[in-house]
Amino acid sequence: MMLVLVARGACAAEVVPSVHSPTADTTTQSWLDKRMCVWQARLKLESWAIRVVVCDSVDLRPNTLGNIHWDAENKTAIIRLLNSSTAAMERTLVHELVHLELAALPKTDGTRMDEEKAVSHMADALLALDPQSEPRVTSSGLLRNPQ
Numbered sequence: 001m002m003l004v005l006v007a008r009g010a011c012a013a014e015v016v017p018s019v020h021s022p023t024a025d026t027t028t029q030s031w032l033d034k035r036m037c038v039w040q041a042r043l044k045l046e047s048w049a050i051r052v053v054v055c056d057s058v059d060l061r062p063n064t065l066g067n068i069h070w071d072a073e074n075k076t077a078i079i080r081l082l083n084s085s086t087a088a089m090e091r092t093l094v095h096e097l098v099h100l101e102l103a104a105l106p107k108t109d110g111t112r113m114d115e116e117k118a119v120s121h122m123a124d125a126l127l128a129l130d131p132q133s134e135p136r137v138t139s140s141g142l143l144r145n146p147q
């Protein structure tokens with residue numbers, strides 16, 4: 001069962017009601033909504049209406065931390081994040097937003113793995129530059145230096 005909350009705080013992007021599972025507390029959801037606004041603005045994705053859903057592992061494919069589905073015509077998207085640490089959820093959030101940034105590019109089954117690798121590298125690079133982020137382990141296993 002999902003609950004619906006209204007996103008709070010100043011956000012240049014369209015404010016979209018966020019959805020979270022009962023296992024995500026309101027503090028986590030509020031923090032996630034704020035980080036969504038920050039990253040959405042940084043990636044110039046303000047014209048998109050994006051909802052974030054914190055979910056349990058049963059709602060995702062095995063061995064995944066999240067996913068994104070978008071409707072390019074209506075410029076709407078929904079990002080699902082596995083309920084985990086805030087650092088892990090933010091990393092997945094940025095990863096999925098980079099996928100959205102590339103949404104207009106042509107894709108084939110043959111380019112899927114290359115895109116996945118490039119998206120992971122770009123997301124890690126963006127997070128490494130973020131003054132708000134905490135030290136974290138990147139997908140390459142390296143601990144980012146704290147700012």
Ligand SMILES: [Zn+2]
Nearest residue numbers: 095099116119
């Ligand atoms: Zn991906």
